[in-house]
Amino acid sequence: MLRHCPLLLAQDLHGRVYDGFISLQDKDFRLRIILPADLQLQNANIQCSWQLKKALQGYQQILRQRLQHSADLPSFMMELKTILEVALKNTNILQTAPAPQYYSCLLKDIEDLGWDKLSFVDTDFSTIQLKIEDSSGREHLVTLKLNSRYPNEAPECNVDFPIPFAVSWTPQSSLQNIHNQIVSTLESLKGFWDALDEIDKNTWVLEPEKPTRSATLRRIAIGNNSSITIDLDPRHPTMLPECYFLGADHVVNPLREKLNCNIHLWDPENGLLQNLKDVLEIEFPSRSHLEKADFSMDCGICYAYRLDSAIPDQVCDDPRCGQPFHQACLYEWLRGLPSSRQSFNVMYGECPYCNKPITLKLSNKKY
Ligand SMILES: [Zn+2]
Ligand SMILES: [Zn+2]
Known part of the structure; x- marks a missing residue:
């Protein structure tokens, strides 16, 4: 045991309780293992620190399986180490917290920009939301995700624009630069939004x-x-x-x-x-x-407006009828009619409402 996990020590004479650390990648994770009276490994109670719990999230099934099949505690600890190694590769728990300069630089940037321009900042200052009003008075929210290498690396910028937007960034850039870039993009889109508004x-x-x-x-x-x-x-x-x-x-x-x-x-x-x-x-x-x-008329067959995401976009061409149907509903309806026929991707039959001829051009997505 000492050889694999030198920091995990037996706490009692019977070897039922172990307490200490499992070490991996220069990091120690606290854990406590309590074996039942019969020392059966599969019924062991394993208590983990929150970091270890977080790292092993999603691996519970494998761990339980390994517990059942390991011959003894040392071989289980070997398995645990292997699983933890894989798990750590897939999480960012070992990602180091930003250096103090990160915060001093960021706070200065925010001061320069003005705290009133922020609508949200998370507790570890890694996500910032800017609230920007354009010259037509529309309010826009922009979410910035900063990585710990800020300002050496550009923040990830989430905008609700109809055109691609990428921040141009150098290590000397600041939040003010991003703000300016967004404002000038907002101005270039003013005509577009004015028209749609x-x-x-x-x-x-x-x-x-x-x-x-x-x-x-x-x-x-x-x-x-x-x-x-x-x-x-x-x-x-x-x-x-x-x-x-x-x-x-x-x-x-x-x-x-x-x-x-x-x-x-x-x-x-x-x-x-x-x-x-x-x-x-x-x-x-x-x-x-x-x-x-008055405009979003339901399908005349299923009496709903939305079917999955489809809307009733097939309309009876008879001027006195004009009933809309979902393409899928009308297809099923026409298929069930003995009098209907199909030629290539067009179906001919009668409107369920007015019995006048109706045609359905099949788009090739479902049929
Ligand atoms: Zn329908
Ligand atoms: Zn009709």
């Missing part, structure tokens, strides 16, 4: 339900179970975004034509919303008169 405020955005600042897509209700999805380029927010329509042919085909014919009316000087109205020649349903439920 106007859309969010004045139209019924069906998706995403709670847009993040990085979201470039908006699906906007048009009415009659139809909607337009726009994908705005964050670097060119005044240009015509990508547009996709969703809805019955008789509603969306005229809109597609308008978009094609009126594209010359798009004027970067006007806002995104105004431009969309001008080229489509429509007014978007107003938020003050209508509820969101």
